[in-house]
Amino acid sequence: MPYLKKSLFQAHELAGLAVKEGDTVVDATMGNGHDTEFLASLVGEKGRVFAFDIQPTALERTRDRLEKAHCLDWCTLILDGHENMDAYIHEPVKLVIFNLGYLPKGDHAIGTRYETTRRAIEKSLALISDDGLILIVIYYGGDSGFEEKDALLSFLNTLDCRRYTVMRTEFMNQINCPPILIAIEKNISISSR
Numbered sequence: 001m002p003y004l005k006k007s008l009f010q011a012h013e014l015a016g017l018a019v020k021e022g023d024t025v026v027d028a029t030m031g032n033g034h035d036t037e038f039l040a041s042l043v044g045e046k047g048r049v050f051a052f053d054i055q056p057t058a059l060e061r062t063r064d065r066l067e068k069a070h071c072l073d074w075c076t077l078i079l080d081g082h083e084n085m086d087a088y089i090h091e092p093v094k095l096v097i098f099n100l101g102y103l104p105k106g107d108h109a110i111g112t113r114y115e116t117t118r119r120a121i122e123k124s125l126a127l128i129s130d131d132g133l134i135l136i137v138i139y140y141g142g143d144s145g146f147e148e149k150d151a152l153l154s155f156l157n158t159l160d161c162r163r164y165t166v167m168r169t170e171f172m173n174q175i176n177c178p179p180i181l182i183a184i185e186k187n188i189s190i191s192s193r
């Protein structure tokens with residue numbers, strides 16, 4: 001087993017540290033529902049997972065997955081853009097996870113876009129609790145291109161360092177643009193720990 005795990009695995013490890021049973025969390029890019037199911041297992045039946053996607057296929061696949069895993073009851077699947085998350089969520093959330101790019105085994109032309117992703121991150125910053133965490137796995141290159149990644153990294157660089165700590169991890173010598181992991185937490189959570 002390698003010590004250096006893939007970005008998505010690292011994201012799940014961080015999520016496992018932050019999220020406790022009974023928490024409210026958000027899967028901002030539901031896709032095939034892998035992250036939704038993982039989050040549902042972390043929060044358990046006393047928690048709540050809000051999951052967003054703009055494609056009905058993603059909702060159908062995720063609903064099937066959650067039904068089979070017997071955790072659909074505490075998941076709210078929303079057919080809308082994550083940039084509108086504040087219209088559905090009216091409580092602090094412990095974690096928001098983004099898995100950017102296009103739906104695997106779906107239309108590669110319908111992927112996440114910088115403008116809406118940025119708006120969703122801004123809304124996530126407003127929604128997360130003081131000890132909350134935002135995780136963003138950025139897939140880029142290939143059909144996803146570089147536009148969203150480049151613009152997003154520039155935006156994340158502008159976040160006020162007095163208010164937020166932003167971490168970026170990436171593999172340096174791999175081929176085919178391996179995904180980048182971004183983690184954001186509020187500084188208040190560091191000083192009060």
Ligand SMILES: C[S@@+](CC[C@H](N)C(=O)[O-])C[C@H]1O[C@@H](n2cnc3c(N)ncnc32)[C@H](O)[C@@H]1O
Pocket residue numbers: 028029030031032033034035036052053054055058080081082083099100101102103104110111112113116117
């Ligand atoms: C890489 S996939 C997510 C994979 C997913 N986390 C999984 O476990 O299978 C990215 C998803 O983001 C969705 N998406 C694109 N724009 C979106 C938006 N504005 N709001 C929510 N989801 C969006 C796409 O439809 C696609 O299903």
